[in-house]
Amino acid sequence: MPYRFTESVPYLLNRAGVSVAERFTRRLEEYEVSLPMYRVLAVLRQTGTHTLGELSAMVSVEMSTLSRLIGAMAKRDLVTRDRPQDNARIVLIDLTDGGRAMADKLMPIATHFEDTLVSNLDPAQVETLKSLLRQVNQQVEKL
């Protein structure tokens, strides 16, 4: 079977990723939150304080971009950046109360997206999809 670009995993991944991202971005507009901002809020809400580097890896945003993004979010009082005195080269980022409130407010949108995206699949298929995506992610290391 010849290689068909439009059926390749990277193509399907990108296509799905971009279209979901576009729609989600539209939904976030009224809150004046960008998609990368939402991702930061959602990660911090789920797993608590992180350094910039950790956050960068988790949300797949380049560190220099994230540094500026966190700056903007701090200015809007969504997060705090804290340089601990015991290790002054790292920056710990955490949600403010306002940031947490915003994250909470956005959760229904996220769950609606999740529910809708998999609404034609049964629970076993959803687990399969997620498992396969995680496995693809693992394979990336081998490229």
Place this chain on the structure above:
Amino acid sequence: MPYRFTESVPYLLNRAGVSVAERFTRRLEEYEVSLPMYRVLAVLRQTGTHTLGELSAMVSVEMSTLSRLIGAMAKRDLVTRDRPQDNARIVLIDLTDGGRAMADKLMPIATHFEDTLVSNLDPAQVETLKSLLRQVNQQVEKL
């Protein structure tokens, strides 16, 4: 089960998509081809001439961005843009011989990526993954 952002479909999709894209971009560097350029080349190679609008939908690149990208690719003689006299509002984009040669040269990289990404899955699982991704894509319309 509570909603876990880092296990949501959009998150997994984005994570995989970004990391594959990053690696692929690195591999394209030596050819001085960007990832969006590669996507255009690959689509045209697979399915022939398309208008700008069709191409935009197929490669998930916003039309204004694509318009400029195609301009750059035309300047580098990878593609031609042609306004047919029978319908002068559309622009037909096609590969030049050089563009086709470049596309051909890049195919081994693409197949290597595809092979590696799914190398831990059996053929049935690969088909399942692709089918599920296509289905997710369909569901996007319902958001």
Place this chain on the structure above:
DNA sequence: TCATCTTGTTTGCGTTTGCAAATATTTCAT
């Protein structure tokens, strides 16, 4: 302890991006 190496973050800068407006052409209704 003081040079050096490593780790973590920020800044400078040119490029790419997306939105909105402008432009151009075709289609449709009258």
Place this chain on the structure above:
DNA sequence: ATGAAATATTTGCAAACGCAAACAAGATGA
């Protein structure tokens, strides 16, 4: 045939991005 609506592409502009260099602090080892 003519003005209005629809379709397709391009351009202006400001925001976001990624790379590389700069910067800062901690770890290592003579």
